[in-house]
Amino acid sequence: MKDESILSEPHRLGNQRLRNRxxxxxxxxxxxxxxxxxxxxxxxxYAQRASAGLxxxxxxxxxxxxxxxxxxPGIYSEEQIExxxxxxxxxxxxxxxxxxxxxxxxxxSHTSLQPDHQAPVSSSALSAExxxxxxxxxxxxxxxxxxxMVQHSPPRALTTSEIKAVVADFGQAAQNAIKAGFDGVExxxxxxxxxxxxxxxxxxHRTDSYGGSLENRLRFLQEVTETATQAVGKDRVGVxxxxxxxxxxxxxxxxxxxxxxxxxxxxxxGIAYIHIAEADWEDAPTxxxxxxxxxxxxxxxxxxxxxKYDKVKAERAIREGWADMIGFGRPFIANPDLPxxxxxxxxxxxxxxxxxxxxxxxxxxxxxxxxx
Numbered sequence: 001m002k003d004e005s006i007l008s009e010p011h012r013l014g015n016q017r018l019r020n021r022x023x024x025x026x027x028x029x030x031x032x033x034x035x036x037x038x039x040x041x042x043x044x045x046y047a048q049r050a051s052a053g054l055x056x057x058x059x060x061x062x063x064x065x066x067x068x069x070x071x072x073p074g075i076y077s078e079e080q081i082e083x084x085x086x087x088x089x090x091x092x093x094x095x096x097x098x099x100x101x102x103x104x105x106x107x108x109s110h111t112s113l114q115p116d117h118q119a120p121v122s123s124s125a126l127s128a129e130x131x132x133x134x135x136x137x138x139x140x141x142x143x144x145x146x147x148x149m150v151q152h153s154p155p156r157a158l159t160t161s162e163i164k165a166v167v168a169d170f171g172q173a174a175q176n177a178i179k180a181g182f183d184g185v186e187x188x189x190x191x192x193x194x195x196x197x198x199x200x201x202x203x204x205h206r207t208d209s210y211g212g213s214l215e216n217r218l219r220f221l222q223e224v225t226e227t228a229t230q231a232v233g234k235d236r237v238g239v240x241x242x243x244x245x246x247x248x249x250x251x252x253x254x255x256x257x258x259x260x261x262x263x264x265x266x267x268x269x270g271i272a273y274i275h276i277a278e279a280d281w282e283d284a285p286t287x288x289x290x291x292x293x294x295x296x297x298x299x300x301x302x303x304x305x306x307x308k309y310d311k312v313k314a315e316r317a318i319r320e321g322w323a324d325m326i327g328f329g330r331p332f333i334a335n336p337d338l339p340x341x342x343x344x345x346x347x348x349x350x351x352x353x354x355x356x357x358x359x360x361x362x363x364x365x366x367x368x369x370x371x372x
Contacts, residue, residue, distance in 0.1 A: 006318050007311065008343050011053060011325060013302050014235030014272030016183055018053035018325075021318060022339050025275070025306040025327035026056050026240075027100040030071035030134065030357040031142050031364065036061070038073045038083035043090040044365045048336035050096025053325060054304075055295040056186050056238075056275070057087075059103035060171035063166075064115045066194070068105030070136040070147050071358055075100060075173050081180045088181030099184040099238065100177040102170060102228070106194030107155035108248055110135050114153075121162065122155040123198045123220070128249025131192070134357065139164055145358040160208060163220065166194070171227035174237075184236035185343070187224055189262075190277045191240075194246025195221050198263065200252040214258060218265055225269050238273040238304075239266055243295075244287055245279050256291060263298035274299055275327070278307030291321040311342050337369040346370050 009016045033039045046055060061067040061074045074080045083101065084100070091098045107122035110133050114120060132149040140146050174185045189195035197203045198220035204211045210219050221239075228237045243259035252258045266274060276295070280286055296303065305317060306327030314326035332338050334351035341348060355363020 001301060005311070005343060006315050007326065008339070011302070013054060013325070014184065014237075015198060015233075016235075019051070019095070019096055019327045020053040020339055022053050022342070023304050023306070023325045023327040024049050024052040024055045024338075025277075025304075025329050025333045026058050026188070026330055027071060027333065028058050028072060028357065029364065030069065030147075031359070032071050032073040033083075033142070035077065035079055036067070036072065037077075037079045038076040038087050041088075041361060042073070042083075043274045046098065047086050047090035047094050047096070047368050048365060048369075049130060049332055049338070050094035050098075051337060051339045052096065052332070053339075055096060056327075057094075057098060057100045059101050059188055060173075061103050061105070062169045065121065066104035066169070067113050068109040068120075068152070068193075069134040070113065071142040075176050075180065076169070081176050083184070084177075084180035089291045093207045094182070097183050099186050099236075100180070100182040101186045101188050101240070101288075102177070103188045104166060104169070108133060108152050108193060111153045112137065120153055120155040121158045121166075122194065122204060123211065125155060125157045125159065126203060126205065127150065127154050128192065129322040131248045142358045143360050145355075147358060157192060157206070160210070163210060165342070167220075167223045167227050170224045170323070171231045174228040174231040178236070179233050183226060184238065184272065185228060185232060186238040186240055186275060187228060189221055189239050190242035190247070192250040195224060195249075196242065196250045199258060200250040200255075201258070202251040202253065203249065212295040214261055217258070218262060221262060221264055222269070225266065225271060229269060229271065234270040235272050237271045238275055239271060240275040240277055242277040244285060247275070253260040256294075260294055260298050263295050267299040267301070271301060271303040273304055273324075275304040275306065277293070289320070289322070296322045336367055337371070341370060344370075
């Protein structure tokens with residue numbers, strides 16, 4: 001029997017009326033084809049999960065420079081746009097809604113993935129020791145599933161003119177996403193990638209207008225968000241942030257102050273939502289409810305939270321008012337019909353972690369649904 005869970009209620013996100021409050025958050029699966037082009041297999045994968053209120057695509061690099069891992073899709077070439085059209089058509093054919101997550105990894109890359117094997121770029125020439133990236137040294141492709149985790153290459157600092165070019169790349173990628181049929185875009189400002197490398201004080205040692213003060217460290221986020229909203233409209237833009245975490249070497253000296261200021265900035269810019277990536281590893285720090293309530297007071301759009309939520313925790317978050325939607329990551333891998341299972345009390349299948357990154361259909365599109 002279907003329950004009356006608040007998760008099953010519709011929700012308005014910007015100009016989108018979503019069928020429920022369940023989100024499928026971005027998850028790198030490393031199945032893109034030659035030229036980092038989305039494939040028909042990827043279209044099947046996303047279409048299977050279209051019953052989510054909102055799908056946010058895996059991180060999608062805005063340029064070759066923005067890539068940090070092998071076999072991840074891009075959205076800067078005509079071939080990539082055409083590949084994504086197959087994905088969005090398949091999702092819309094199943095009455096789903098899908099946003100593209102726009103991604104520039106910054107320093108979290110390797111020279112083998114960069115144009116002309118150049119050094120990755122960042123806010124500052126600082127490495128994150130022990131932070132690894134996934135490369136394909138033998139060039140065997142995603143179906144082999146054979147790659148290697150290696151320390152990211154030392155980065156160089158972006159010049160001011162190069163920063164402007166990256167901002168423009170975000171704007172063009174947002175336009176490309178709409179051209180590809182996406183319903184909106186999410187800017188990846190979390191998990192230690194480029195926007196995060198400008199935000200967090202210990203990853204940003206610049207002395208120009210993009211570093212030093214909190215206002216300056218927020219400038220890159222502001223410019224990227226402004227160019228995206230100008231390209232596709234405020235109602236079609238969300239931003240993912242990871243407050244209070246230290247992922248991939250990004251550490252802030254005053255994270256609460258920094259991220260409350262970021263939320264207030266994004267509120268002034270009028271975007272549709274903020275997507276909070278909570279720590280989801282063992283013994284991870286918890287984000288205090290009081291801080292979540294402060295974020296709510298700072299931003300008038302929708303909040304999506306993701307990170308080790310089950311149905312009970314998700315319902316509580318929405319009822320307490322600091323969340324509007326909840327993202328379920330790994331559960332969506334093995335449960336393509338996750339909203340149905342949550343609504344009807346069916347047990348959840350466990351995913352095969354050995355097939356998470358790279359490979360073919362196994363562990364990707366072969367998980368059964370309850371009604372199969």
